[in-house]
Amino acid sequence: MRTKAFEPDEIADAAMKIFWQRGYAATSIQHLVEGTGLSRSSLYNTFENKQGLYQQALHRYLAMTTANVALVSSPGAPKDLIRQLLMRIVEDELDDPQRRGCLVANATLELAGQDDAVAELVAYNFQRLQKALEKLIQRGQQSGELAAGKSPRALARFFVNTMQGLRVLSKGSPSQQRRQCLLDVVHVALDTL
16 A cells, blocks of 8 residues: 655645635635645545545644633733733734734634534634633632622633634734734733733
8 A cells, every 4th residue: 555645734734824815715626735735646546535624724823723722821920811812813913014914713704604624623622722711710719819799600601702813903003113013912801901
């Protein structure tokens, strides 16, 4: 049996960049052939179809987002860790001249309402971060660092929503106002703690 001359994860990474830049609908098989260097038959043999490759690309992106979960799961002042997380999002957005946003947010807006597999991947990503934030907020409330009068789960959901909102707002804000728009959201969000 002949072995594949390519690594499927590397192909999924290359495809991820293409989908991230163009979106699912605007990405053709030809874009994927050109961007990955594989033939159509190799793409189909390995991933079955465009949708299968997109799902693998989302899996690869989810692996990249584990750093956010690790950040809020680390020791430190809860409010400071949440500030660091939000500022990481702001800096990611400001450092991206292509304004790609978040691949999960893009997938949510473009496909999650139509594709159950994508919806599951998106939900997993959001729930994973929400659970880590909820634990962090509980820890902060128990130690007295954060006010105890608000639901940790509701606050965690609020911050996941805020993060995704920052991504969307960044894509749609005029260049000269982007930084201030995003910082305004961060400051107001932190005041909820």
